[in-house]
Amino acid sequence: MKIGVPIEIKNNENRVGMTPSGVFELTKRNHTVYVQKNAGFNSGFFDENYVSAGATILDTIEEVYEAAEMIVKVKEPIEPEYKLIKPNQVVFTYFHFASSEVLTKAMIASQSVCIAYETVEDADGSLPLLIPMSEVAGRMSIQQGAKYLEKPIMGRGILLGGIPGVPPAKVLILGAGVVGLQAARMASGLGASVYILDINMKALRHVSDVMPNNVVSEFSSEYNIRKHIKDADLIIGGVLIKGAKAPKLITKDMLKDMRPGTVMVDVAVDQGGCFETTKPTTHQDPTYIIDEVVHYSVANMPGAVPYTSTMGLTNVTLPYVIKLANQGWEKACENDDSLAKGLNIVKGEVVYKEIVEAFDFVV
Numbered sequence: 001m002k003i004g005v006p007i008e009i010k011n012n013e014n015r016v017g018m019t020p021s022g023v024f025e026l027t028k029r030n031h032t033v034y035v036q037k038n039a040g041f042n043s044g045f046f047d048e049n050y051v052s053a054g055a056t057i058l059d060t061i062e063e064v065y066e067a068a069e070m071i072v073k074v075k076e077p078i079e080p081e082y083k084l085i086k087p088n089q090v091v092f093t094y095f096h097f098a099s100s101e102v103l104t105k106a107m108i109a110s111q112s113v114c115i116a117y118e119t120v121e122d123a124d125g126s127l128p129l130l131i132p133m134s135e136v137a138g139r140m141s142i143q144q145g146a147k148y149l150e151k152p153i154m155g156r157g158i159l160l161g162g163i164p165g166v167p168p169a170k171v172l173i174l175g176a177g178v179v180g181l182q183a184a185r186m187a188s189g190l191g192a193s194v195y196i197l198d199i200n201m202k203a204l205r206h207v208s209d210v211m212p213n214n215v216v217s218e219f220s221s222e223y224n225i226r227k228h229i230k231d232a233d234l235i236i237g238g239v240l241i242k243g244a245k246a247p248k249l250i251t252k253d254m255l256k257d258m259r260p261g262t263v264m265v266d267v268a269v270d271q272g273g274c275f276e277t278t279k280p281t282t283h284q285d286p287t288y289i290i291d292e293v294v295h296y297s298v299a300n301m302p303g304a305v306p307y308t309s310t311m312g313l314t315n316v317t318l319p320y321v322i323k324l325a326n327q328g329w330e331k332a333c334e335n336d337d338s339l340a341k342g343l344n345i346v347k348g349e350v351v352y353k354e355i356v357e358a359f360d361f362v363v
């Protein structure tokens with residue numbers, strides 16, 4: 001199969017859909033991979049790395065879309081790309097159709113085969129192509145939190161791990177899923193005193209089994225949250241209720257119970273946030289302050305660490321890319337139920353229930 005890897009043109013997107021190692025796996029199976037010039041540059045992968053893995057470099061995005069039977073990328077196509085997508089072409093990427101009517105209409109019109117990373121689903125209901133990004137965001141939340149706790153950036157001026165003779169900071173983590181566990185791992189590793197709250201007892205049992213002694217698990221309730229916020233230095237929001245907006249676990253009135261300079265990192269911002277005072281921010285201007293509490297709520301945290309994020313993403317997408325290339329999309333989806341769940345729009349027809357429900361025009 002002929003596979004194309006274009007440069008990501010969405011604002012501030014530094015990741016790339018395939019690493020040189022992915023190209024190598026495909027070319028060794030006799031597939032042809034076209035990579036756009038400089039596509040991997042911002043992730044730390046250079047054209048010569050792709051060429052030595054067997055790729056052909058093409059100068060323009062038009063050439064890549066024209067040459068490829070399957071496009072592998074990261075973010076949903078944006079307006080300038082709509083006209084480049086051809087009938088029957090497979091596009092394998094994050095789409096998030098339900099949040100964009102314009103994109104949905106454009107992909108219906110393109111008559112392409114759209115397979116969305118975010119809806120590829122394993123038998124246990126987990127979303128394997130989303131997990132690495134939650135892992136990145138969970139680990140990063142502590143890195144960012146530690147930074148904004150510094151006094152010059154308006155934080156409380158406390159070192160997460162303390163020092164001999166001085167107690168460490170207290171970190172409160174809401175949600176013991178992928179984000180919460182990774183945050184707990186980082187915070188405990190730095191020596192902080194960590195409390196992690198969830199409503200799922202299985203998740204709390206897992207925390208208790210695998211985490212060191214400086215991580216305490218506790219059931220998530222308004223009572224317990226109100227108790228902990230009074231002396232927490234750093235609060236991480238990592239809750240998710242699948243398919244729904246995040247519950248507002250920390251309301252505006254609760255901010256007055258916190259100490260000045262407390263830092264709140266709302267990783268769940270992409271689902272509306274689990275703090276009432278959350279509004280999405282960017283890497284250019286990541287924080288704002290309300291009632292002396294520092295808020296960090298960047299909606300695409302993995303974008304700041306494209307090297308790690310690209311590797312993490314392509315580790316999980318590559319096995320599917322290989323199946324799609326070897327078998328063609330129809331056979332690959334027939335043979336793999338997880339991958340079949342990724343089919344969203346097939347040659348003008350919407351085949352994913354949630355997208356049909358999201359828009360009146362889809363029948």
Ligand SMILES: NC(=O)c1ccc[n+]([C@@H]2O[C@H](COP(=O)([O-])OP(=O)(O)OC[C@H]3O[C@@H](n4cnc5c(N)ncnc54)[C@H](O)[C@@H]3O)[C@@H](O)[C@H]2O)c1
Binds near residue numbers: 176178180200269298
């Ligand atoms: N900002 C970013 O860049 C970024 C990146 C990746 C993921 N995310 C987001 O982070 C959020 C968490 O993702 P995840 O992969 O960890 O999800 P997950 O499903 O693995 O974990 C969510 C956890 O929240 C728990 N939960 C639900 N209601 C709760 C409550 N009232 N109190 C405490 N816990 C509760 C669930 O039981 C579950 O254990 C999602 O909204 C995801 O989209 C954001």
